[in-house]
Amino acid sequence: MSDETDDAHLRETTLASEQVFRGRLLDVRRDTVRLPDGREAGREYIVHPGAVVVVPLLDDGRLVVERQWRYPMGRAMVEFPAGKLDAGEPPLACGVRELAEETGYRAAEWAHAGVLHNAIAYSNEHIEIWFARGLTPGEQRLDAGEFLDVVTMTADEMLALAAAGELTDAKTMVGLLWLQNWRAGRWPLIWRRAP
Amino acid sequence: MSDETDDAHLRETTLASEQVFRGRLLDVRRDTVRLPDGREAGREYIVHPGAVVVVPLLDDGRLVVERQWRYPMGRAMVEFPAGKLDAGEPPLACGVRELAEETGYRAAEWAHAGVLHNAIAYSNEHIEIWFARGLTPGEQRLDAGEFLDVVTMTADEMLALAAAGELTDAKTMVGLLWLQNWRAGRWPLIWRRAP
Numbered sequence: 001m002s003d004e005t006d007d008a009h010l011r012e013t014t015l016a017s018e019q020v021f022r023g024r025l026l027d028v029r030r031d032t033v034r035l036p037d038g039r040e041a042g043r044e045y046i047v048h049p050g051a052v053v054v055v056p057l058l059d060d061g062r063l064v065v066e067r068q069w070r071y072p073m074g075r076a077m078v079e080f081p082a083g084k085l086d087a088g089e090p091p092l093a094c095g096v097r098e099l100a101e102e103t104g105y106r107a108a109e110w111a112h113a114g115v116l117h118n119a120i121a122y123s124n125e126h127i128e129i130w131f132a133r134g135l136t137p138g139e140q141r142l143d144a145g146e147f148l149d150v151v152t153m154t155a156d157e158m159l160a161l162a163a164a165g166e167l168t169d170a171k172t173m174v175g176l177l178w179l180q181n182w183r184a185g186r187w188p189l190i191w192r193r194a195p
Numbered sequence: 196m197s198d199e200t201d202d203a204h205l206r207e208t209t210l211a212s213e214q215v216f217r218g219r220l221l222d223v224r225r226d227t228v229r230l231p232d233g234r235e236a237g238r239e240y241i242v243h244p245g246a247v248v249v250v251p252l253l254d255d256g257r258l259v260v261e262r263q264w265r266y267p268m269g270r271a272m273v274e275f276p277a278g279k280l281d282a283g284e285p286p287l288a289c290g291v292r293e294l295a296e297e298t299g300y301r302a303a304e305w306a307h308a309g310v311l312h313n314a315i316a317y318s319n320e321h322i323e324i325w326f327a328r329g330l331t332p333g334e335q336r337l338d339a340g341e342f343l344d345v346v347t348m349t350a351d352e353m354l355a356l357a358a359a360g361e362l363t364d365a366k367t368m369v370g371l372l373w374l375q376n377w378r379a380g381r382w383p384l385i386w387r388r389a390p
Contacts, residue, residue, distance in 0.1 A: 005290040007270070007271045009328070009342065009344075010262065010263065010271050010342050010343065010344065011263040011264055011271075012264050012266050020216050021215050021216040021223055022220065023215065023225060023237075023239040024237060024239065025237075025238075025317060026223060026239045026241075026314075026317060028216055028221060028223055031266070032267060032370060035340055035342070036264075036342050037340075037342075038339065041340050042218075042219055042220075043220075043266045043267075044218040044219065044220040045221075045266065045267040046221075046222045046241075046267070046317070049311075050330075058257075067202075067205065068205065069202065069205040069206055069207050069231075070312075070315040070316065070317075071207050071226070071228060071238040071240065072238075072240040072241070072315060072317060072318055072319040073312060073315050073319060074319075074346055075202070076202045076205050077312070077315055079315075114357070114358070114360045114363070115360060115363050116363050116364075116365045116368060117265075117268060117272070117316050117363045117364055117365060118313045118365040119313055119314045119318065119320070119365075120265040120268050120272055120274075120364055121220075121265065121267075122220060122221060122241070122267060123314065123318075124267040124268060124269075125314070126363075145230055145232075145234065145236050147204065147205050147230070147231050147232075148205065149204075149205065157374070159381070162309070162372070163309075163376065163381070163382045165309050165310060167319075168309070168310050168311050168312045169311075169312055169315055169368070170311045170312060170313040170365040170369055171365070173311060173368075173369045173372055174236075174365055174368045174369060174372070176372060177357070177368055177369070177371060177372040177375070178373070180372070180376075181354070181358065181375075186358070186359045187306055
């Protein structure tokens, strides 16, 4: 699957790259590429620093979940806590920081589940998936201009919302895939003490 | 959960909107919004036409999967067939078209599973999830400049790749969440004949 020599018939190589928009959030590039058949094509995409999503497990089995207004969607969405990596920030440090800032919770143990890529047609964003347990509550410290509700739900409640189309956020649904398979004993997690 | 009157403390309202980049693929906007506390903030995001992902079930239980070069990722990715909605195109018609063009397969029956939102921080993209079964092979008709491999895998093989971090595409992982819960009898699908 990862044998790169097998991919010559698929590979696109960069001929030129241009930044076409640089805002406070988005860095948009337009590249010219060489296709596998030798022709040229354009590719437009976002350069993203990467992010972390946290699956926070309370001792009673419930999960810590947020409701947050997502402007591009025009509504509030049910999500696991998440945030962008600061420059040079290790993903676990980002998970610890975002969980504490957005929900107030601190975790005794963390486990790295995996990574997801959420918009491979037009963004290089990767989202690292971390599980957190041994949670103790504390004070939320939201950024200026950040507003969100913190709620708790069982996994079954979250899965029912997903089945009903009321929970549609991809990183949260992928977190549920990990949670369901970990709890069924199929996908192992290796826990470590909080940094 | 969907009671909009409950969300006044989260809601952001549009004050101004500007198109800051319009390429062949990406439509990038920068809006000014009113925050719940009355202050103003900027919001940058992609306006996207929406897309469809297809979970194609062969009669022997295997799935039809693609390997495609994803330029922003710099490598080939394992994915369910998917594609963007053409202007005014119904999602099912898009699923039928993309499955036929990319893999050659035509399905006797289709079922709508749900929708996912893959980049809610900076895109309004929604991806409709359709299941297809009763598949008969045919001729692939790729667009000019489109190159991809079609392979078949069992669900267990795909889940093992996901657990190992070799299958990380969010729409495909969410398709696996639907597949796993449908096969377990938890998330029902309503099948209809192909249009």
